[in-house]
Amino acid sequence: MFSEENPRRLAQIALIALLIVGCVAVLLPMVGAILFAFVLWICTWTLYSEKLLPRIGGRKSLGAALMTMLLVLLILVPMIFLVASLANSADFLVEEIRPRIEQGLPAEPPAFLSSLPIFGSEIVSSWHRFAANKAELAGLLKQLIEPARNLALATGAIAANGLLQLALVLFVIFFLYRDGETIAHALYVGARKLGGELGEEMIERARGTVIGVMLGLVGTAVAQATVAMVGFLIAGVPGAVLLGFATFFLSMVPIGPPLIWGGAAAWLYGQDQNGWAVFMVLYGLLVISSIDNFLKPVLMARGAGISILLIALGVIGGILVFGFIGIFLGPVLLALGHMLLGRWTREEKSA
Numbered sequence: 001m002f003s004e005e006n007p008r009r010l011a012q013i014a015l016i017a018l019l020i021v022g023c024v025a026v027l028l029p030m031v032g033a034i035l036f037a038f039v040l041w042i043c044t045w046t047l048y049s050e051k052l053l054p055r056i057g058g059r060k061s062l063g064a065a066l067m068t069m070l071l072v073l074l075i076l077v078p079m080i081f082l083v084a085s086l087a088n089s090a091d092f093l094v095e096e097i098r099p100r101i102e103q104g105l106p107a108e109p110p111a112f113l114s115s116l117p118i119f120g121s122e123i124v125s126s127w128h129r130f131a132a133n134k135a136e137l138a139g140l141l142k143q144l145i146e147p148a149r150n151l152a153l154a155t156g157a158i159a160a161n162g163l164l165q166l167a168l169v170l171f172v173i174f175f176l177y178r179d180g181e182t183i184a185h186a187l188y189v190g191a192r193k194l195g196g197e198l199g200e201e202m203i204e205r206a207r208g209t210v211i212g213v214m215l216g217l218v219g220t221a222v223a224q225a226t227v228a229m230v231g232f233l234i235a236g237v238p239g240a241v242l243l244g245f246a247t248f249f250l251s252m253v254p255i256g257p258p259l260i261w262g263g264a265a266a267w268l269y270g271q272d273q274n275g276w277a278v279f280m281v282l283y284g285l286l287v288i289s290s291i292d293n294f295l296k297p298v299l300m301a302r303g304a305g306i307s308i309l310l311i312a313l314g315v316i317g318g319i320l321v322f323g324f325i326g327i328f329l330g331p332v333l334l335a336l337g338h339m340l341l342g343r344w345t346r347e348e349k350s351a
Contacts, residue, residue, distance in 0.1 A: 032322075033165045037172035039328050040071065041180065042207055043214045048177055064177035068170055075166060198343070202336055209335040213311070213328050216300030221251040223291050228261060231283045235276045237264045247288070257288050300331070310334045 027034065044067065053063050176183060191199030229244030237243065243260055250256025261284035268277040300311045311331050318330020 030168060033168040034172055035329070036165075037169045037176060039210055039214065040169065041173055041176040042210050044071075045177075045180060045184075049180070060178050064174050067177050068174045071170055071173065075170075198340075202339065205335055205339050206332050209332045210328055212300050213315070213331050216296045216298075216311075217251075217327065219299045220292055220296040221248045223295055224248070224251045224257055224288055227291065228257065228284075228288050231261065231280065231288065232264060235264065235268060235280050235283075236273075237267065237280070251292065257292065258284060261288055310338060 048063060048067050052067060053060070056062055056066070188200060188203060191203045193199075225244045225248035228247040229240050232240035232243050243264065247257050247260045250260060261280055265277045265280035265284065268274075268280055297311055300315075314331030314334040315327055316330070318326025318328070318333075320326070322329050
């Protein structure tokens, strides 16, 4: 028979379940920004707690404000300049295309097009056809205007959304810095109650993996941006510093840096600097892009303390499942699974 406490217990469970569902529903649209704020907080907590706070007399609100302003200078302001630069580049591209609509193409294509394998002859024949028929060329270019406009609008929307997400990240991280000791204590107490020594070990492994992944990302981005900036300066590409910043941010995207140095090579070729254009392509392939292929997995694996294979699988799978924040979540999940598997096999052997 049911006691009088059972309906009350069921009502309490139902209320708690509804409360949890409500909290998840409220936070779900912001979960990516919140998780990224936690990632930044974990990676910069030592700098905040051991370097900054002692110098300002332990005033946590002031320290949190200073750290947040530092992150604004390092992340948000360069992103704003980068978005503005992309908008200016789009205007420049439109100005370059407009004369082609009005005047048409030159009678002969660039010589390198005919030497391209497989598609070279088709590109040259299409060039001749469009060069001989300005109306057909104008119609083709006008057809491309609407997709290009939609792409520009979509890119602008993504950039604006990214800026809003970064603003939310900076808002959340202020409170993480200010109340960091309380939050960290709560996390360790919760992990200890749920899993004992294993729970604490999982917290430490997750922290180490997040720091290792961030070290790999930022270290690789700084290295790529530096060598890219040097290459742009050597080749005489204008805006080398701005392009270096763009390389830094886009290095987190697999095809990001080639878009920058490839665009620089195309600009050099358009200025009839064929030798420097070839140099830029070779420099980009052999120097800039090779850093991403070799340095990033080494830094990530060394910082996280797990194998390069797990890091690579975690990053790729994490991006496919969770998006950008999956760069951190994927390796953390695989690292925790690897730790649990190793612990289980050790217990099996000792049994």
